[in-house]
Amino acid sequence: MLIIDNTFKPLRRPMPCWQLLGSWLGGGFVVKHWLNGGGAAESGSRGGAGVNGTRVVDHAARVLKELGVREVFGITGGSIMGFFDALALEDFEIYMFRHEQGAAHAADAYGRIKGKPGVALATSGPGATNLVTGIANAYFDSAPMLAITGQVPTAVFGRDAFQETDIVGVTAPITKFNYQIKRAEETGPALRTAYRLAYEGRPGPTLVDFPRDIQLKHYVPSDEHAYLPIDFSKYVPPKPDIKAVRKAARLLVSALRPVILVGNGVYWSGAWTQVLRIAEILQAPIVTTLPGKNAVPSDHPLVMGPAGMHGRLEADAALANADVVLAVGTRFSDRTVGRFSPELAEKKIIHIDSDPSEIGKNVTPEVGIVADAKAALNALLRELPSVTRRDSKFVEWLLEIRRRYEAAMERWARRMRKFAPWKVLKAIREVAPKNTIAVTGVGSHQMWAEQHWDVYIPGTWLTSAGLGTMGFCIPAAIGAKVAARDRPVICIDGDGSFQMTMNNLALIRDYNLPITIVIFDNRALMLVKHWQIYLYDRRIVATEYSPRPDFTKIAEAYDIEAVRPSDLGEVRKWVDWSIRSREPLVMIIDIDNNEDLVLPWVKPGDWLTNAVKPPGLEDLELVYPEAKQYLAPIPQAS
Amino acid sequence: MREIRVYGLYELEIEAWNGIDALMRISNMARRAKLSYQTLNATFEPGKLRVRITALGDGFETRWLAAKLEKMPEVYRVEARLLKPLEAETY
Ligand SMILES: Cc1ncc(C[n+]2csc(CCOP(=O)(O)OP(=O)(O)O)c2C)c(N)n1
Ligand SMILES: [Mg+2]
Numbered sequence: 206m207l208i209i210d211n212t213f214k215p216l217r218r219p220m221p222c223w224q225l226l227g228s229w230l231g232g233g234f235v236v237k238h239w240l241n242g243g244g245a246a247e248s249g250s251r252g253g254a255g256v257n258g259t260r261v262v263d264h265a266a267r268v269l270k271e272l273g274v275r276e277v278f279g280i281t282g283g284s285i286m287g288f289f290d291a292l293a294l295e296d297f298e299i300y301m302f303r304h305e306q307g308a309a310h311a312a313d314a315y316g317r318i319k320g321k322p323g324v325a326l327a328t329s330g331p332g333a334t335n336l337v338t339g340i341a342n343a344y345f346d347s348a349p350m351l352a353i354t355g356q357v358p359t360a361v362f363g364r365d366a367f368q369e370t371d372i373v374g375v376t377a378p379i380t381k382f383n384y385q386i387k388r389a390e391e392t393g394p395a396l397r398t399a400y401r402l403a404y405e406g407r408p409g410p411t412l413v414d415f416p417r418d419i420q421l422k423h424y425v426p427s428d429e430h431a432y433l434p435i436d437f438s439k440y441v442p443p444k445p446d447i448k449a450v451r452k453a454a455r456l457l458v459s460a461l462r463p464v465i466l467v468g469n470g471v472y473w474s475g476a477w478t479q480v481l482r483i484a485e486i487l488q489a490p491i492v493t494t495l496p497g498k499n500a501v502p503s504d505h506p507l508v509m510g511p512a513g514m515h516g517r518l519e520a521d522a523a524l525a526n527a528d529v530v531l532a533v534g535t536r537f538s539d540r541t542v543g544r545f546s547p548e549l550a551e552k553k554i555i556h557i558d559s560d561p562s563e564i565g566k567n568v569t570p571e572v573g574i575v576a577d578a579k580a581a582l583n584a585l586l587r588e589l590p591s592v593t594r595r596d597s598k599f600v601e602w603l604l605e606i607r608r609r610y611e612a613a614m615e616r617w618a619r620r621m622r623k624f625a626p627w628k629v630l631k632a633i634r635e636v637a638p639k640n641t642i643a644v645t646g647v648g649s650h651q652m653w654a655e656q657h658w659d660v661y662i663p664g665t666w667l668t669s670a671g672l673g674t675m676g677f678c679i680p681a682a683i684g685a686k687v688a689a690r691d692r693p694v695i696c697i698d699g700d701g702s703f704q705m706t707m708n709n710l711a712l713i714r715d716y717n718l719p720i721t722i723v724i725f726d727n728r729a730l731m732l733v734k735h736w737q738i739y740l741y742d743r744r745i746v747a748t749e750y751s752p753r754p755d756f757t758k759i760a761e762a763y764d765i766e767a768v769r770p771s772d773l774g775e776v777r778k779w780v781d782w783s784i785r786s787r788e789p790l791v792m793i794i795d796i797d798n799n800e801d802l803v804l805p806w807v808k809p810g811d812w813l814t815n816a817v818k819p820p821g822l823e824d825l826e827l828v829y830p831e832a833k834q835y836l837a838p839i840p841q842a843s
Numbered sequence: 844m845r846e847i848r849v850y851g852l853y854e855l856e857i858e859a860w861n862g863i864d865a866l867m868r869i870s871n872m873a874r875r876a877k878l879s880y881q882t883l884n885a886t887f888e889p890g891k892l893r894v895r896i897t898a899l900g901d902g903f904e905t906r907w908l909a910a911k912l913e914k915m916p917e918v919y920r921v922e923a924r925l926l927k928p929l930e931a932e933t934y
Contacts, residue, residue: 374867377867377868377871378871378872378875381916382915382916382917383868384864385864402916406914407914433861434890435860435916435917436916436919439913560910560914561910561913561914562907562911562914565906565907566907
């Protein structure tokens with residue numbers, strides 16, 4: 206790999222500009238002339254509500270249609286209504302959100318399910334700034350979405366015009382690409398480019414800012430560039446370096462306890478079959494990151510689940526006792542490994558990622574492979590023997606930890622005054638079909654779901670991992686349902702998270718989007734209260750709620766059935782009813798905020814084997830006996 | 844891949860498209876690298892922005908920034924080089 210000296214050249218050859226500018230769409234546009242029944246159509250260029258189909262916005266709508274977009278999420282306003290008008294004329298389904306943040310989360314979730322960007326629209330100023338949290342969320346979880354914002358007319362740029370915000374400046378650090386259209390003929394190229402960039406390579410959000418005067422100009426495209434002068438070839442990941450792959454294979458074969466750490470990059474690359482195959486050959490346990498839970502089936506015998514701050518005990522133990530870690534499609538967050546040194550630094554790490562800036566960012570690997578995960582793992586499979594002679598003692602030890610862990614959780618559940626959150630999740634999982642898409646809010650309920658919700662089919666787990674955005678669940682579940690109307694969608698939410706975006710419940714009846722919402726109602730910002738209990742000497746500050754609002758009344762206001770089950774049987778019955786009858790449901794689960802402590806838990810900055818364990822497991826040892834011998838100081842010769 | 848970490852004065856040369864907006868996005872990215880910036884020169888030609896940055900810091904950080912910049916859609920070319928190795932204590 207790269208050694209820093211005075212000649213290093215980062216990674217890519219320059220691309221000649223003539224190649225970038227070379228793609229033209231020679232006269233390929235058919236411009237429809239709309240003769241609407243509403244009397245004389247006023248030309249858009251004069252700023253009125255002309256509907257003659259030759260405005261820039263009409264062209265923009267047709268470009269989106271050519272890209273395959275049929276649904277958009279958003280809220281209109283003075284600077285974007287012209288575009289809404291054109292979208293309606295082109296028969297787009299416009300989902301009217303009640304807050305732009307919701308539209309952005311919906312577009313993010315839609316993108317994660319479809320693999321193609323969801324589109325969120327907002328007007329200039331407050332509409333655009335309301336999108337910001339949702340855009341940041343998509344950025345930190347590498348989700349494909351396209352935001353299109355209205356902007357004040359170019360003539361008043363920089364004059365602090367009404368609802369002017371420099372949204373390109375605001376979103377620069379949280380978008381993969383953003384662009385302000387300054388001329389009519391840039392509209393098509395800008396939209397195509399932003400759409401494509403949102404999913405090409407490592408996905409991410411893009412934004413196009415669309416000034417009002419340009420939107421309404423008369424425009425007949427001819428000789429329009431297909432794209433802005435962007436070098437898309439840089440998003441084709443390089444082929445895996447065979448020398449590095451061979452070195453990785455040697456390390457894995459000679460490892461005592463190899464472990465595979467899976468991030469969500471494995472899902473985007475469609476590489477889970479390869480991961481499972483390698484695990485089987487090596488008899489290597491698989492652990493995941495929080496988003497990487499989406500990438501492998503939880504019921505595979507070698508999948509130990511997520512490791513890290515709120516990981517499962519057997520997964521923490523697996524990662525902690527590995528001597529070689531094969532990390533695929535993960536950025537190595539501190540949330541997954543607790544801390545980077547000294548323990549992690551002692552392991553031999555093989556890091557595969559399509560983004561070169563991720564390799565070596567947080568840990569220095571023994572082998573770094575910049576490549577698409579699937580291509581790299583296929584290359585690795587070619588280098589590995591078809592079987593290795595490794596005994597299953599390590600895996601059996603981990604499975605014994607799992608058995609003790611599950612038994613302890615059962616005992617703990619019996620002592621709880623109200624619902625045990627993990628028992629509720631398991632009960633729901635029993636009745637929810639395997640292809641159910643689970644979406645979460647952010648907080649303790651999310652962490653319970655991380656530990657106890659089984660993902661059977663990759664791509665069915667949507668959570669806000671990188672940004673940790675409370676309020677993600679409801680709008681993301683709506684976006685997921687729009688993307689997959691034939692599949693059940695369950696939103697596992699917290700009472701605090703729910704209150705942040707519950708206004709978007711209106712869309713459920715408006716557009717017939719029957720999702721099942723489960724609110725873990727502990728009347729607290731529990732994850733923060735948890736930290737207060739452990740790290741702030743039990744000083745409870747601003748984390749406990751009053752009984753307001755009554756969630757059943759909120760649900761009723763939106764014409765949605767609300768229930769408060771009294772036992773797990775009722776939980777199963779209502780979820781089953783909601784899914785089978787395709788009826789939306791708000792199910793409120795009473796949880797005691799003095800008991801709702803998500804354990805195991807690795808304190809920030811602590812190492813995985815020091816996890817605070819659930820009651821009854823205090824004596825459970827997470828250091829593998831052989832690893833202990835291995836790490837023991839060598840006795841000095843007397 | 845055990846990296847040799849060299850502290851020193853580094854130079855980054857960047858070619859990009861999209862004028863001052865690209866310069867803003869490049870600067871945003873540069874702000875996230877743990878480098879101490881010495882100079883930044885930008886020239887705007889039709890269709891091309893050229894930026895030259897010099898910064899004191901760790902080669903690893905420079906490499907991270909170069910890789911991040913290189914992944915930006917509007918960036919055509921990035922080159923980074925060590926101009927002068929320095930003792931870490933010097934700064
Ligand atoms: C928008 C936002 N604000 C604040 C936080 C900090 N935070 C993280 S978890 C949490 C509590 C979440 O409460 P709730 O949704 O009720 O879930 P619980 O932890 O109670 O299960 C808070 C305030 C955040 N992640 N996101
Ligand atoms: Mg709560």
